[in-house]
Amino acid sequence: MVMAKTAGILLLSLLLTMSIITTVDSLTPGPCCRYPWFSCCPAGVKPTYVPLPHPPISIAISSQGNVLPAHLLRYIETMSSNPEKMEVASWDGSLSRTEFYVAAGAFAEQWNKFNSALPQCSWLPRSTLPWLSATTSQTEGYLSVENMILPNITREFNECNDEEIKEDLSFSDDDGFTDNAMLAENHSQESCHYDFHIVYNSSYRVPVLYFRAAYSDGQPVALDDIEKNIASSAKALMESKWTFITQEDHPYLNRPWYTLHPCGTREWMKMLFMNEHLEAQNGDKRIAKYLVSWFSVVGQVFGLKIPLQMLGNWG
Amino acid sequence: MSYKVTEAQKYVWQGAVPLQIHLHESEVTTVPPPPPALILAPRIGYLPLLVPQIKPFFTSALPPGADTVWFEYKGLPLKWYIPTGVLFDLLCAEPERPWNLTVHFRGYPGNVLTPCEGEDSVKWSFINSLKEAAYVITGNCKNVMNMSQSDQSELWRSILNGNLEAYLRVASKLKLGLDGDDFSMKLNSSSFKSRQSTNEGDASGPTKPGRIPVRMYIRTFNEDFDGLEDAPAVDNWDKISYINRPVEIFGEGKCFTLTDAMRTLLPELFPKKSLTDDIVCVSDMEDEQKSPAGEAGSTRITEETGGGEIVRDHLESLSMLDSAEIKLIRIQGIEPKMEIPFAWVVNNLMNPEHFIHICVYVKVQEPITL
Numbered sequence: 001m002v003m004a005k006t007a008g009i010l011l012l013s014l015l016l017t018m019s020i021i022t023t024v025d026s027l028t029p030g031p032c033c034r035y036p037w038f039s040c041c042p043a044g045v046k047p048t049y050v051p052l053p054h055p056p057i058s059i060a061i062s063s064q065g066n067v068l069p070a071h072l073l074r075y076i077e078t079m080s081s082n083p084e085k086m087e088v089a090s091w092d093g094s095l096s097r098t099e100f101y102v103a104a105g106a107f108a109e110q111w112n113k114f115n116s117a118l119p120q121c122s123w124l125p126r127s128t129l130p131w132l133s134a135t136t137s138q139t140e141g142y143l144s145v146e147n148m149i150l151p152n153i154t155r156e157f158n159e160c161n162d163e164e165i166k167e168d169l170s171f172s173d174d175d176g177f178t179d180n181a182m183l184a185e186n187h188s189q190e191s192c193h194y195d196f197h198i199v200y201n202s203s204y205r206v207p208v209l210y211f212r213a214a215y216s217d218g219q220p221v222a223l224d225d226i227e228k229n230i231a232s233s234a235k236a237l238m239e240s241k242w243t244f245i246t247q248e249d250h251p252y253l254n255r256p257w258y259t260l261h262p263c264g265t266r267e268w269m270k271m272l273f274m275n276e277h278l279e280a281q282n283g284d285k286r287i288a289k290y291l292v293s294w295f296s297v298v299g300q301v302f303g304l305k306i307p308l309q310m311l312g313n314w315g
Numbered sequence: 316m317s318y319k320v321t322e323a324q325k326y327v328w329q330g331a332v333p334l335q336i337h338l339h340e341s342e343v344t345t346v347p348p349p350p351p352a353l354i355l356a357p358r359i360g361y362l363p364l365l366v367p368q369i370k371p372f373f374t375s376a377l378p379p380g381a382d383t384v385w386f387e388y389k390g391l392p393l394k395w396y397i398p399t400g401v402l403f404d405l406l407c408a409e410p411e412r413p414w415n416l417t418v419h420f421r422g423y424p425g426n427v428l429t430p431c432e433g434e435d436s437v438k439w440s441f442i443n444s445l446k447e448a449a450y451v452i453t454g455n456c457k458n459v460m461n462m463s464q465s466d467q468s469e470l471w472r473s474i475l476n477g478n479l480e481a482y483l484r485v486a487s488k489l490k491l492g493l494d495g496d497d498f499s500m501k502l503n504s505s506s507f508k509s510r511q512s513t514n515e516g517d518a519s520g521p522t523k524p525g526r527i528p529v530r531m532y533i534r535t536f537n538e539d540f541d542g543l544e545d546a547p548a549v550d551n552w553d554k555i556s557y558i559n560r561p562v563e564i565f566g567e568g569k570c571f572t573l574t575d576a577m578r579t580l581l582p583e584l585f586p587k588k589s590l591t592d593d594i595v596c597v598s599d600m601e602d603e604q605k606s607p608a609g610e611a612g613s614t615r616i617t618e619e620t621g622g623g624e625i626v627r628d629h630l631e632s633l634s635m636l637d638s639a640e641i642k643l644i645r646i647q648g649i650e651p652k653m654e655i656p657f658a659w660v661v662n663n664l665m666n667p668e669h670f671i672h673i674c675v676y677v678k679v680q681e682p683i684t685l
Contacts, residue, residue, distance in 0.1 A: 092454075128556045130535065130679045131583050131639035202560040203447045203528065247429045249394065251559060254552035256429045263446065263456060 093270030094205035107291035143198035206265040323663035330358035335413035358400025383423035408546035448669035
């Protein structure tokens with residue numbers, strides 16, 4: 001435990017350092033929230049703004065007893081000994097849409113093989129454009145893991161909620177779109193059902209995580225409560241600022257989902273792969289392990305541990 | 316340094332949609348109900364930015380409570396981060412003037428719309444889009460991130476006030492390759508190469524984009540209709556497909572037309588024809604930029620410059636799949652000819668966040684079932 005914690009902090013500081021010394025300026029998307037005006041958070045999400053002096057990107061790994069993936073540990077070792085490796089790689093950390101499709105296949109296979117107790121991961125083709133050829137609608141899809149049950153979000157009912165209820169009741173019929181009825185049940189300690197979608201973003205050429213959460217009675221979990229849960233499992237990650245959760249329209253479903261902003265992803269994926277042997281850096285292997293590596297970082301936001309076999313298999 | 320403003324850009328920036336805004340009946344607490352508000356909404360603007368102007372019309376009629384403003388058209392809650400002109404092009408097949416919208420101050424439909432807290436939310440969304448566009452064009456967001464505070468506020472003020480000159484003054488510093496003729500010439504010249512290519516030529520010039528940020532909204536119809544006025548209304552966002560994908564520009568020595576751009580986005584609907592490869596490139600962008608925008612303008616442009624050599628592959632003559640037919644392609648309220656250079660579209664019809672918004676209406680034949 002102590003080891004993991006130390007390693008987490010070490011990784012954080014290392015990556016902070018790395019991002020300062022890195023010279024790949026043209027690849028640097030820049031700090032998300034360097035200026036309040038330029039934060040990644042759109043749509044009414046006003047983050048508590050903490051000015052970051054320089055690090056373009058900072059990655060932290062949960063220290064809540066999660067075992068750090070072996071390749072991250074290797075990464076730390078490699079980077080400590082010869083940081084100049086930074087310069088050599090030419091791959092920029094991004095994926096093409098076709099590569100994403102291939103990577104998704106590899107991820108789903110690994111996931112379903114090693115997480116048999118969890119909901120299965122499946123690929124959903126794009127179905128809304130009827131003229132698409134079978135091939136196109138297949139490759140245009142996204143990865144989905146639904147109904148993942150994660151423990152321990154406390155849903156508290158305080159005065160604030162009571163007020164909301166009163167207010168809601170007084171205008172209960174003001175429109176046809178929302179159901180304002182709220183059940184004052186106690187959901188403390190209740191588990192939450194998460195849906196995760198991994199969608200390709202053509203602008204940033206990286207995968208993006210979209211998710212939503214609901215209690216078992218179907219009530220959606222408010223962002224505040226999601227953040228509370230995250231705060232306990234990956235506090236450092238959230239403080240690092242690249243993992244802003246915002247609410248945006250799901251690109252396939254046209255409904256608001258939560259998402260982690262992708263503008264830094266390419267950069268830290270590049271860093272994750274930097275230490276790999278050349279053999280792993282070339283095409284196929286890199287694509288095959290891209291999403292597993294990506295999820296080993298992103299999953300930490302939700303306290304999800306990737307089974308070591310999923311990563312270990314890559315040697 | 317002076318910034319060349321094209322006629323078309325002026326039209327785009329001055330473009331406005333006359334709105335007639337009604338308060339939703341469930342929120343009317345007075346007799347008689349308040350009359351609708353009439354207002355001109357800038358095409359490049361966003362609906363929440365109108366709230367300070369329209370609220371005085373309705374404030375006395377509202378029930379007590381906190382405001383959570385949202386707009387609706389024929390039962391469809393409107394996504395506030397889509398520019399007003401794009402919503403109009405997309406949802407009003409046959410342009411309705413004034414456009415009758417319903418405003419709600421209560422009961423925000425959070426299951427359909429992302430949260431909006433007025434101007435701040437819109438500004439965040441705009442800058443986020445600008446960042447994304449910068450990333451698409453240059454491969455990073457550096458220029459946007461490094462803007463000075465005063466440039467930032469000037470840029471946003473120029474959007475609020477519809478001040479094109481002020482906008483260009485700031486936007487040109489972003490070096491997104493859209494500040495003048497240089498870009499169009501590069502895009503059309505035979506030496507044009509994509510971003511990944513070597514930096515040949517003048518290093519001082521603006522970045523040469525090989526990727527153009529495009530947001531496309533596709534309405535799919537199953538039933539046939541004669542005129543656009545008969546097109547069924549959209550009552551659900553499920554009926555609209557959103558594709559946010561850059562147009563990748565390949566090839567050299569060949570004029571890249573709107574058809575070519577559409578083909579990269581919707582290859583099934585724009586099958587490659589050998590004929591279109593022979594399109595003669597429009598070389599002189601100067602002439603075009605003197606021409607006004609609008610349907611008449613764009614028609615004249617292609618006729619003037621085509622010299623009879625442009626292959627007239629109009630929408631109708633494109634050999635599409637039998638099952639699907641493009642009814643309409645609309646950008647900034649006009650239906651551009653498909654053979655115009657995509658560079659012209661980019662330079663003249665883009666929104667200030669550097670995205671081209673394209674509305675596409677597609678009719679799909681239901682498969683015949685026995």
